[in-house]
Amino acid sequence: MPETANPLSNPLIPADLAPVMSALCKVAIDLAGIIARGPLGQSLGHEVGENAGGDGQKALDVLADDMFEAALRQTSVRWYASEEQETVLPLNPAGRYALAIDPLDGSSNIDVNVSIGTIFSIFEARDAAEDSFLRPASEQVAGGYVIYGPQCCLAVTFGKGTLMFVLDPATGRFELVNDAMQTPGASKEYAINASNHRHWDPAIRAYIEDCQAGKTGPHGQDSNMRWVASLVAETHRILTRGGIFLYPGDARPGYEKGRLRMVYEVAPIAFLVEQAGGLATDGRTPIMDLAADALHARSPLVFGSPDKVRQVAGYYDKAR
Ligand SMILES: O=P(O)(O)OC[C@H]1O[C@](O)(COP(=O)(O)O)[C@@H](O)[C@@H]1O
Ligand SMILES: [Mg+2]
Ligand SMILES: [Mg+2]
Known part of the structure; x- marks a missing residue:
């Protein structure tokens, strides 16, 4: 792919x-190249350790983190918070921004050639490192993801709608393809890891059982279930085609607030989805009103087409 000095130049940035x-x-372009070569290049999917959140780290998790950290050192990022780093790293002391990142999302899919991604969230930096991130999601100045799939795309919001870019392999530039993404309202698709059914709370259990009941059940429609186990891929599908995603808290030890991390997964995805006319909650409360209480804190996440997300909140109200 040709190298351009600036792969993303657009007046909307x-x-x-x-x-x-x-x-x-x-970095995303470099990563897309490394991922595309798969087994022809370096080994990407082998376990190399464990991160602060207790998840296994794959070689590509660590490589992606190193690449983003090195590249962002040359920018106005003062604080760098990563899924792969226990604490916040200081980058440019004179920098204006605090950037949180999931360098490689969906790592269980590295070996199987299914879409993976990078998620990022940007705040105005404060003087204290952690304080810069432990604040309401509504204070983000940018949120987005890159998806490394059949197409490499960037979805990003700066609080004025959600923009979608596609990487043109012929030029090495991200080209704008949609300046106002709109999450479709009507969809028959729901996404949840159904293997956790026995651990769910009564509200989620009732909601999913009613989805499964189909046309003759209370929702009055047949549904399809999807689970890619890659948050970026589920988000990309829902921004494009509508539907609902749920990763609720459940009864497994350590999963009281689900699996996803507030600072670098839940908050930026919620920002993107809401800027595209969707809704994102923890089941009841808008994510944009919530703040993490620790860097790697988890939060339940329900997002997608507005009517569907409201419907889930209704199940929680009924279960009270
Ligand atoms: O394996 P589970 O419990 O279904 O979890 C899947 C979720 O885990 C994640 O892979 C977590 O992300 P990481 O790969 O960055 O740890 C999400 O992308 C996905 O939604
Ligand atoms: Mg992730
Ligand atoms: Mg990750």
Whole structure:
């Protein structure tokens, strides 16, 4: 792929954030190349350790983290918080921004050639490292993801709608394909890891059982279930085709608040989805009103087409 000085130049990118976005995109292009070579290149999917959240780290998790950290050092990012780092790293002391990142999302899919991604969230930096991230999701100045799939795409919001770019392999540039993504309202698809059925609370259990009941059940429609186990891929599908995603808290030890991390998974995805006319809650409360109480804190996440997300909140109200 040809190398361009700036792979993302567009008037819709705020000028102050443009160098940060450009650095993210350059790394994303390099990662897309590494991922595309799969077994022809270095081994990507083998376990190399454990991260602060207790998840196994794959070689590509660590490589992606190293690449983003190195590239963002040259930008106005003051604080760097990563799924793969226990604490916040100081980058540019004079920098204006605090950037949180899931360098490689969906790592269980690395070996099986299914879409994986990168998720990022940007706040204005505060003087204290952690304080810069432990604040309401509504204070984000940018949120987005890159998906490494059949197409490499960037979805990003700066609080004025959700933009979608596609990487053109012929030029090495991300081209704008939609300047106002709109989550479709009507969809028959729901996404949840159904193997956890026995651990769910009564509200989620009742909601999913009613989805499964189909046309003759209370929802009055047949549904399809999807579970990619890659949050970026589920988000991309829902932004494009509608539907609902649920990763609720459940009864497994350590899963009281589900699996997903507030700072670098839940908050940026909620920002993107709400800017595209969807809703994102923890089941009841809008994610945008919530703040993490620790860097790697988890949060339940329910997002997608507004009517469906409201419907889930109704099940929680009934279960009270
Ligand atoms: O394996 P589970 O419990 O279904 O969890 C799947 C979820 O875990 C994740 O893979 C977590 O992300 P990481 O790969 O960044 O740890 C999400 O992308 C996905 O939604
Ligand atoms: Mg993730
Ligand atoms: Mg990850």
